[in-house]
Amino acid sequence: MLVKLMDEGKLEKLNNISAEIRKDILRMAGVARSGPLRASLSTANLLVYLYWEEMLFVPDEPLREDRDRFMTDIPEAVPALYAVLARRGFFEREHLWHYKRLGAALQALPDFRRVPGVDAPCAAVRPQIAMAGVLARELFYEKNSSRVIFLTEEKNLLCDEFAEDLKRSAGKYTPNLLAAVLQNSSADAGKNVLQETLVSLGWDVRSAAFSDFASLEDAFVSFDFNSGAPKALIALQPDSASVRRNGALSSDSLSMDELDMALEELEEKTIEV
Amino acid sequence: MxxxxxxxxxxxxxxxxxxxxxxxxxxxxxxxxxxxxxxxxxxxxxxxxxxxxxxxxxxxxxxxxxxxxxxxxxxxxxxxxxxxxxxxxxxxxxxxxxxxxxxxxxxxxxxxxxxxxxxxxxxxxxxxxxxxxxxxxxxxxxxxxxxxxxxxxxxxxxxxxxxSSAIPAKYSDSSEPFHPGGARIVREGSCVTICTCGAMLGRALRAAEKLEIQNISAEVIDCYSIKPFAENVLLSSVRRTGCCVAASEESASGGLFAAVAECLGRTYPVPLRSVSVGDCFVNSGAYDELCEYYGLTSKEIVDAAAQVWALRRR
CATH class of the missing domain: 3.40.50.970 (Thiamin diphosphate (ThDP)-binding fold, Pyr/PP domains)
Structure with a gap:
């Protein structure tokens, strides 16, 4: 039985930050007249937890050797990453309002050599776990305490090649690698299959709900990043994390009216929490 | 292999x-x-x-x-x-x-x-x-x-x-060292410039010898860096020779020939021929047969050089 470690004050703080991040994501998409929204909104909580509670870094020294690294192969989560990095002080929030514009620092996919806080390219090609695994291994061999946190999607596990790479990662000594695998909470049957697959591939697996910071903390506290197998966190994402627009999940651009409505909806949700 | x-x-x-x-x-x-x-x-x-x-x-x-x-x-x-x-x-x-x-x-x-x-x-x-x-x-x-x-x-x-096919013997130690974006003049000449790379260099040198017999002095450039391309080396050569052949074991589209054509077309248009494989996929076979069949021999280089030499401005 895991002990709840997170107090109410911290929980409230993280919920507030998450709400602000999600508003920023909406504003970015509204100003840019272009998404993606759905994945960004639903990953906001996890990224807030990682960047406020878990990962070690110094925003003023984005290239510090002993920092934890974050990587993702979900291009749709990039707006959330930008919003989190801005709020964490890696760069000015002003940059968010130029998202996707010609010449802007924050392009649709991050230029990891140009945007402070972005540790690796986010490409649409897969399997990127190979890149994360190698980076984790090299950092571990150098006796660097850094961890590599790799955000990916459940559907990637359906690819044989990806599974093969996961198997190889488990065979190599990478206790400092954590794969956070997104999964819809409605897919209970799928959850077991995913968990069994990862365990059979030699990974140390936990699951947690995206929207529940305490559950995320419980999962992270139970991991030993200094030894053992690479870690996997099955992150259950609730549909309610997204904003609904006229009953349909929004995944593309927003008009100004729709942006106002979505922001209002988020305000209401924040008050409910 | x-x-x-x-x-x-x-x-x-x-x-x-x-x-x-x-x-x-x-x-x-x-x-x-x-x-x-x-x-x-x-x-x-x-x-x-x-x-x-x-x-x-x-x-x-x-x-x-x-x-x-x-x-x-x-x-x-x-x-x-x-x-x-x-x-x-x-x-x-x-x-x-x-x-x-x-x-x-x-x-x-x-x-x-x-x-x-x-x-x-x-x-x-x-x-x-x-x-x-x-x-x-x-x-x-x-x-x-x-x-x-x-x-x-x-x-x-x-x-x-x-x-993976044979390349010519090692250059002399006095030849210009490699640098990115460079090229090496392997044989000096004044009548036709032959740009080449990879395994075709040996055939280009043989072609230059055959052309010499016909009183056509060929300058052979080893364009080992296709990108960035050594435009200065090419231009200084064609300003003397007035014509050029690009010979490479690759598709004519987009490779060495394209690099040479882009440079010359933009800066100093001269008669130009390609000795490379056309718009086709290649068959399997013996290496010499394939070279013969797809026109990648010293004979094709000689023919192309003779053509551009005849077309050059006098």
Whole structure:
């Protein structure tokens, strides 16, 4: 039985930050007249937890050797990453309002050599776990305490090649690698299959709900990043994390009216929490 | 494919690596599982933990090493690397400018018995068209060794195509050393410029000898760097000769011929002919037969040179 470690004050703080991040994501998409929204909104909580509670870094020294690294192969989560990095002080929030514009620092996919806080390219090609695994291994061999946190999607596990790479990662000594695998909470049957697959591939697996910071903390506290197998966190994402627009999940651009409505909806949700 | 007794750019690369490994230099080679087992075993020191399940994973892993501050050498067949790995190289290596050294063996038609799927002639064209990617096609042992030596100073990614067919004897030590974006005048002449690279250099030199008998003095340039391209060397040569032939063991579209044509068309138009493979896939067969069939012999170079020489402005 895991002990709840997170107090109410911290929980409230993280919920507030998450709400602000999600508003920023909406504003970015509204100003840019272009998404993606759905994945960004639903990953906001996890990224807030990682960047406020878990990962070690110094925003003023984005290239510090002993920092934890974050990587993702979900291009749709990039707006959330930008919003989190801005709020964490890696760069000015002003940059968010130029998202996707010609010449802007924050392009649709991050230029990891140009945007402070972005540790690796986010490409649409897969399997990127190979890149994360190698980076984790090299950092571990150098006796660097850094961890590599790799955000990916459940559907990637359906690819044989990806599974093969996961198997190889488990065979190599990478206790400092954590794969956070997104999964819809409605897919209970799928959850077991995913968990069994990862365990059979030699990974140390936990699951947690995206929207529940305490559950995320419980999962992270139970991991030993200094030894053992690479870690996997099955992150259950609730549909309610997204904003609904006229009953349909929004995944593309927003008009100004729709942006106002979505922001209002988020305000209401924040008050409910 | 094995390193045989005949010198090829690939065997020159393997020898140069062996020499340096014996002298204590460490190389970080990354390869796909099948390639490592079938082609690289006992030839290159590829660590088992740097062997990956697919070309795509190998490309991703090479990028991971580069992000970790290493300088990896990604090794594979030209058709695997430039074909299956193209999108991955484009997105994670070229776009980010990670210093990954890509070595593609079995370039051109040198993998003669395998047929069209392995004999990829458009690899250099694909890589040349990719932004931020440098393309090198060395022709001799010294250039291969120079590239290995100087690769530490090359901070951007490069694609080095190595032919597995015989290359000419080593240059004299007095010839100009390799530098990225350079070219080497292998034989001086005043009537026609022959630009070449890779395995075609030997045939270009033979063609120059035949042309000499016809009183046509040919200048042969080894264009080992297709991108960046040594435009100054080419232009200074064609200003003297007034005509040019580009001979390479690759598709006519996008490779050396395209680099030469773009430069001359933009700056100094002169009669120009290509000796390369046309718009087709190649068959399997004996190497000499393939060269003959697809027009990649010294005879074709002589014919092309005689044509442009006749067309030049007098």
């Amino acid at each position: 094995k390193c045989d007794i005949f010198p090829s750019a690939w065997s020159a690369f393997c020898s140069a690596v062996s020499e340096r490994t014996a002298a204590g230099t460490d190389f970080l080679f990354v390869a796909e599982e099948e390639t490592a087992e079938k082609e690289l075993k006992n030839i290159l020191p590829v660590s088992a933990e740097n062997v990956f399940s697919s070309v795509e994973s190998a490309v991703m892993s090479a990028a991971g090493f580069a992000i970790a501050g290493k300088t990896p050498w990604l090794i594979g067949r030209a058709s695997d690397i430039a074909g299956r790995g193209y999108a991955h190289i484009r997105e994670v290596i070229a776009q980010t400018g990670l210093p990954v050294r890509i070595v593609a063996f079995d370039g051109g038609i040198s993998c003669r018995h395998e047929g069209a799927s392995v004999q990829m002639l458009e690899d250099t064209a694909l890589m040349r068209a990719m932004p931020r990617m440098n393309v090198l096609v060395p022709s001799d042992m010294r250039t291969v060794a120079d590239i290995i030596e100087k690769s530490a100073g090359i901070t951007s990614p490069f694609y080095m195509r190595l032919d």
